[in-house]
Amino acid sequence: MSAPNSIDFRTKQFRAGSFFFTGLTGLATVLILAILAIILTDVIFNGWRTLSWHFVSSIPTKDFFDRHTTGVLPMIIGTASRVIVMTVFVLPVGVITAVYLTEYAPNSSMVTRIIRAAVNNLAGVPSIVFGLFGLGFFINFVGKNLDAALHNPTAVWGQPSIIWASLTLAVMTLPVVIVATEEALKAVPQGLREASLALGATKLKTIIKIVLPQAMPGILTGGILAVSRAAGEVAPILFTGVAYYMGSLPQHLTDRFMDLGYHVFVLSTQSTNIEQTEPILYATVLVLLLLTFALNLVAIFIRANMRRKMRSLH
Amino acid sequence: MAEIILPKINALQTRPAGAGPGEPLIKINDLSLFYGASKALKNVSLHLGEKVVTAFIGPSGCGKSTLLRCLNRMNDLIDNVRIEGSVSIGGHDIYGDNVDVIELRKRVGMVFQKSNPFPKSIYENVAYGLRLHGMKDKSELDGVVEQSLRGAALWDEVKDRLHSSALGLSGGQQQRLCIARAIAIRPEIVLMDEPASALDPIATTRIEELILELKKDFTIVIVTHNMQQAARISDYTAFFYIGELIEFDTTTRIFTNPAKRQTEDYVTGRFG
Numbered sequence: 018m019s020a021p022n023s024i025d026f027r028t029k030q031f032r033a034g035s036f037f038f039t040g041l042t043g044l045a046t047v048l049i050l051a052i053l054a055i056i057l058t059d060v061i062f063n064g065w066r067t068l069s070w071h072f073v074s075s076i077p078t079k080d081f082f083d084r085h086t087t088g089v090l091p092m093i094i095g096t097a098s099r100v101i102v103m104t105v106f107v108l109p110v111g112v113i114t115a116v117y118l119t120e121y122a123p124n125s126s127m128v129t130r131i132i133r134a135a136v137n138n139l140a141g142v143p144s145i146v147f148g149l150f151g152l153g154f155f156i157n158f159v160g161k162n163l164d165a166a167l168h169n170p171t172a173v174w175g176q177p178s179i180i181w182a183s184l185t186l187a188v189m190t191l192p193v194v195i196v197a198t199e200e201a202l203k204a205v206p207q208g209l210r211e212a213s214l215a216l217g218a219t220k221l222k223t224i225i226k227i228v229l230p231q232a233m234p235g236i237l238t239g240g241i242l243a244v245s246r247a248a249g250e251v252a253p254i255l256f257t258g259v260a261y262y263m264g265s266l267p268q269h270l271t272d273r274f275m276d277l278g279y280h281v282f283v284l285s286t287q288s289t290n291i292e293q294t295e296p297i298l299y300a301t302v303l304v305l306l307l308l309t310f311a312l313n314l315v316a317i318f319i320r321a322n323m324r325r326k327m328r329s330l331h
Numbered sequence: 332m333a334e335i336i337l338p339k340i341n342a343l344q345t346r347p348a349g350a351g352p353g354e355p356l357i358k359i360n361d362l363s364l365f366y367g368a369s370k371a372l373k374n375v376s377l378h379l380g381e382k383v384v385t386a387f388i389g390p391s392g393c394g395k396s397t398l399l400r401c402l403n404r405m406n407d408l409i410d411n412v413r414i415e416g417s418v419s420i421g422g423h424d425i426y427g428d429n430v431d432v433i434e435l436r437k438r439v440g441m442v443f444q445k446s447n448p449f450p451k452s453i454y455e456n457v458a459y460g461l462r463l464h465g466m467k468d469k470s471e472l473d474g475v476v477e478q479s480l481r482g483a484a485l486w487d488e489v490k491d492r493l494h495s496s497a498l499g500l501s502g503g504q505q506q507r508l509c510i511a512r513a514i515a516i517r518p519e520i521v522l523m524d525e526p527a528s529a530l531d532p533i534a535t536t537r538i539e540e541l542i543l544e545l546k547k548d549f550t551i552v553i554v555t556h557n558m559q560q561a562a563r564i565s566d567y568t569a570f571f572y573i574g575e576l577i578e579f580d581t582t583t584r585i586f587t588n589p590a591k592r593q594t595e596d597y598v599t600g601r602f603g
Binding site: 123124125206208209211212213214215216217218219222226227230231327 | 403405408410433434437440443445447448449459460463464509512513
């Protein structure tokens with residue numbers, strides 16, 4: 018501190034603002050992790066005791082509040098199939114929309130801005146509204162008209178079923194896939210597009226052969242997010258396909274189905290003996306978590322495989 | 332400054348000078364290009380000959396890259412670009428009606444400033460354009476891939492790992508791979524947009540040697556910031572300043588005895 022120009026590094030100063038914000042951000046992180054840890058421990062600890070092979074592999078009787086005879090096989094099948102069917106619909110539609118928005122649509126045009134705004138608004142619609150939309154559009158409009166056109170004596174398409182529940186969920190998760198795909202497409206270097214076009218490739222060839230393969234891991238991330246969001250949703254399927262009870266497994270896409278999330282709701286609100294139902298409730302929640310995790314794991318595995326391939330070859 | 336450049340010019344003069352552009356392959360007539368309202372190219376007229384190397388030089392923003400991208404219509408990709416005047420290649424107006432841009436780009440290849448190999452194998456990078464234009468036969472593909480990699484002076488370095496990723500190559504190798512990819516489909520003209528500006532001096536030298544080799548088979552138009560590079564490799568040089576073509580002449584003349592004061596100031600390093 019003697020000469021005015023020399024800087025003394027030795028006196029470490031206490032900076033209150035910096036300390037405060039470091040602490041605050043750390044605390045927020047710890048809080049989130051703590052909440053997650055509490056939920057997971059509670060569910061795993063309590064659910065594990067009831068979970069058995071019999072539980073996940075049997076079809077329950079109408080009295081599914083009895084912990085000794087009940088099972089969740091129809092619910093596992095129902096939830097898994099509605100999520101898988103949804104993915105089959107939402108990925109292509111979402112990817113094609115995103116390709117249009119990023120690669121074809123003129124960036125500043127009115128139409129593009131309206132589509133973007135629509136996608137963003139779609140993401141903000143409450144899920145129960147999607148359920149009502151599914152009932153009104155898919156079942157009462159598409160389904161009933163389809164039945165009329167096919168001269169079906171009884172309602173086949175014009176009733177709640179796996180396909181309509183899946184499509185309703187697909188509409189709900191569309192924004193997630195579109196936004197994720199758009200981000201993935203934007204991350205593909207412009208230089209790769211130019212290189213392909215400069216070799217005389219058409220825009221379509223460039224997108225199919227160069228852009229989409231590069232964006233695939235990002236697209237799958239969108240798929241993973243959509244699966245996670247849809248697996249636990251109950252509201253959109255309330256009117257569009259879920260059943261309170263079914264004595265047998267669904268056979269067709271036009272069948273109704275039982276669902277893990279909805280079953281959790283049923284168990285917690287319809288039981289007359291709470292003490293007896295609680296262990297089943299915990300086990301059902303645990304199965305739902307495990308199923309969501311497993312579905313994600315499949316997508317994550319595909320994505321990792323793709324990344325590895327891209328790094329090593331082609 | 333002129334003294335520093337001169338020895339290189341002397342070396343250049345000992346080369347058998349081309350008799351001039353002959354019948355020009357590329358004719359740019361009164362070309363203007365607008366980005367929205369701003370005029371990026373101002374009434375440029377320029378005739379470029381066959382199988383010579385022409386360098387476009389000038390300070391940043393002078394329009395040299397824009398002009399280069401007019402020659403294979405890469406500017407089409409940018410919104411709000413408007414073009415006046417004409418560009419003809421081999422007697423065909425490339426901005427006329429009924430021009431197939433795909434065909435044009437097959438005949439006018441391009442190498443970019445930042446090497447941009449596809450995230451595929453070395454082999455697949457070179458084969459991409461060939462497959463695109465319908466070549467399916469494996470042995471034919473093998474042959475052209477090898478020939479192109481040899482043409483880009485890369486074969487000996489990669490022949491044992493043709494099927495490993497192109498992204499594992501060094502920067503200079505990647506750029507030569509991009510050259511191999513461009514020449515694989517046998518274009519007549521190869522456009523190069525500052526192909527060595529991101530490379531170290533040794534890799535740059537290799538690219539320059541390669542360009543001198545390539546001009547036996549191809550007409551080359553190269554944009555460069557490096558004046559020594561223009562002096563070393565080009566036969567003709569065009570100097571641009573703020574969208575205007577200031578001077579176009581043999582490289583020897585541009586660097587030793589330019590007609591315009593601006594050109595002299597630029598090549599001697601007084602501005603730019």
